[in-house]
Amino acid sequence: MLDYVDLEADLSSEEKLIRDTAREFVADKVAPDIGEHYEAGTFPTELIPEMGEMGFFAPNLEGYGSPNVSETAYGLLMQELEACDSGLRSMASVQGALVMYPIHAFGSEAQKEEWLPKLGSGEAVGCFGLTEPEHGSNPSAMETHAERDADGYVLNGAKTWITNSPISDVAVVWARDRSSEDEPVRGFLVETDRDGISTNKIDEKFSLRASITGEIGLNDVRIPEENVLPEVSGMKGPLSCLTQARYGIAWGAVGAARNCFETARQYALDREQFGGPIARFQLQQDKLAEMATQITLAQLLAHRLADLKEAGDLRPQHVSMAKRNNVRMARNQARIAREMLGGNGITADYSPMRHMANLETVYTYEGTHDIHTLILGQDLTGIAAYEA
Numbered sequence: 001m002l003d004y005v006d007l008e009a010d011l012s013s014e015e016k017l018i019r020d021t022a023r024e025f026v027a028d029k030v031a032p033d034i035g036e037h038y039e040a041g042t043f044p045t046e047l048i049p050e051m052g053e054m055g056f057f058a059p060n061l062e063g064y065g066s067p068n069v070s071e072t073a074y075g076l077l078m079q080e081l082e083a084c085d086s087g088l089r090s091m092a093s094v095q096g097a098l099v100m101y102p103i104h105a106f107g108s109e110a111q112k113e114e115w116l117p118k119l120g121s122g123e124a125v126g127c128f129g130l131t132e133p134e135h136g137s138n139p140s141a142m143e144t145h146a147e148r149d150a151d152g153y154v155l156n157g158a159k160t161w162i163t164n165s166p167i168s169d170v171a172v173v174w175a176r177d178r179s180s181e182d183e184p185v186r187g188f189l190v191e192t193d194r195d196g197i198s199t200n201k202i203d204e205k206f207s208l209r210a211s212i213t214g215e216i217g218l219n220d221v222r223i224p225e226e227n228v229l230p231e232v233s234g235m236k237g238p239l240s241c242l243t244q245a246r247y248g249i250a251w252g253a254v255g256a257a258r259n260c261f262e263t264a265r266q267y268a269l270d271r272e273q274f275g276g277p278i279a280r281f282q283l284q285q286d287k288l289a290e291m292a293t294q295i296t297l298a299q300l301l302a303h304r305l306a307d308l309k310e311a312g313d314l315r316p317q318h319v320s321m322a323k324r325n326n327v328r329m330a331r332n333q334a335r336i337a338r339e340m341l342g343g344n345g346i347t348a349d350y351s352p353m354r355h356m357a358n359l360e361t362v363y364t365y366e367g368t369h370d371i372h373t374l375i376l377g378q379d380l381t382g383i384a385a386y387e388a
Contacts, residue, residue: 002258002262002292002295003299004099004296005299005300006234006287007303011059011076012070012073012228013178014070014073016238018059018076018077022077022080023080025054026088029047032090034072034210034354035349035354036348037087037209037350038085038210040209041211042210044165045167048125050193050282051091052120053121055067055069056092057092057120057307058104058119060074061096061104061116063104063116064104064112064116064344066116068192071306071310072303072312075247075250075302078093078249078251078252079247079251079255079258080143081252082255082256083258085210085354085355085358086211086252086358086361087209087211087358089248089249089255091101091164091211093248093252094127094128094164094245095125095126096235096248097121097242098128098242098244099119099170100115100116100119101241102232102237102241103115103116103189103245103340105240106187106230106231107230107231108191108229108235110226111226112230115189118300119311120301122170124170126169126170127170127171127172127199127214127363128162128241129144129165129214129216130159131162131280132159133158134161138386139235142157142185143157144156144157144159144218145176145177146179146188147177147178148177148179149187149222151224152223152226153188153223153225153227154220155173155175155220156221158217158218160202160216161202161365162171162199163212164212165192165199165216165384166212168192169192169193169199170190170241171192171216172229173239174187174188184234185233185234186229186233187229187237188223188227189223189227189228189229190216190218191364191368194222195221195222196220196221196236197218197221198217198219199214200215200217201213202214203216207359207361208357208361208362220305239316243314243319245298246319246322249308249323249326250301250323250326250327253327253362254326257291257294257298257326257330257334259351260333260334260337260355261291261333263341263352263354264291264336265279265290267350268284268340278340287336287340294329294332295329295333297329301322301325305319305322317381320367320372320375321376323366323372324369327363327369330362331359331363334352334355338352338356339358
């Protein structure tokens, strides 16, 4: 696999084991059928318990059954999963960074003991409810709200573009607490079998088709007081979760791009035209050289992010730069790889077209490319361009 400046020479034995385990799992269990899942708009849900058994869900957390691996190991895991398909990485990323992380960081001891082992093993599936039909890039304008009553809280509202929601056992829902002064945003653990909740599937997708996407409808859903995440209030809660998820995306996008590169390189070596392999042509070599360079630069950025995260020096703006750059890079290189495959590149037999379509979603979710641009702009100038 492409590692042009030998970054992986510095990996620990545990990091190499996690990388190789994930790579073998993908090759044996997922890759052979992923094209069919993409065409059908399905996810291999039967593999979720096995993914849990192998430690694919939030392995960088500590305690409650999580192995507390390094941030580099976690990044490598996300890279290998997305090298197969963005939908596979999204499932694991949501389960770990957007569901297990907030429970681990902001939950009560009882909440941690109840949910983290089950989510980590894949016995239970979770989803993260932040985006709303009318509020995407500006989640602080959310309309979903909670009001206290004698038994706890009553939730009303709607969330959309929610990975895993139709198969989830629990949703981490962010809502305005109208019972408190200034209506702060708070996190609520909502079991999906409660009265008044719906998790309809979204089928009309041309991208990220091998991922289960849905909505969360909340119509007078009652939850007890103990379902509130007690250790956070305000937008810090959901935004800190997004930083965790974006970190994984910055690594995962490199995996998608790398798979596109490897597919295009092998095709160029195997495909013969005009008396020899097309890899001998200067135009093809130019494309491969540029792809390898851009992927290598993104790998360097991802590895540096891991170092900063381990040291406790990672800022959300660092992650914005990496998410913005690496996803754009992968999106562009997937198109080049598809181009190199010619007409064969539009078939399900080859991965670049699928990656190319998936990356349109990755380019948009967890903060659009433009929003991350403005986050960096604000950090560099001190001026928030998205505020009136």
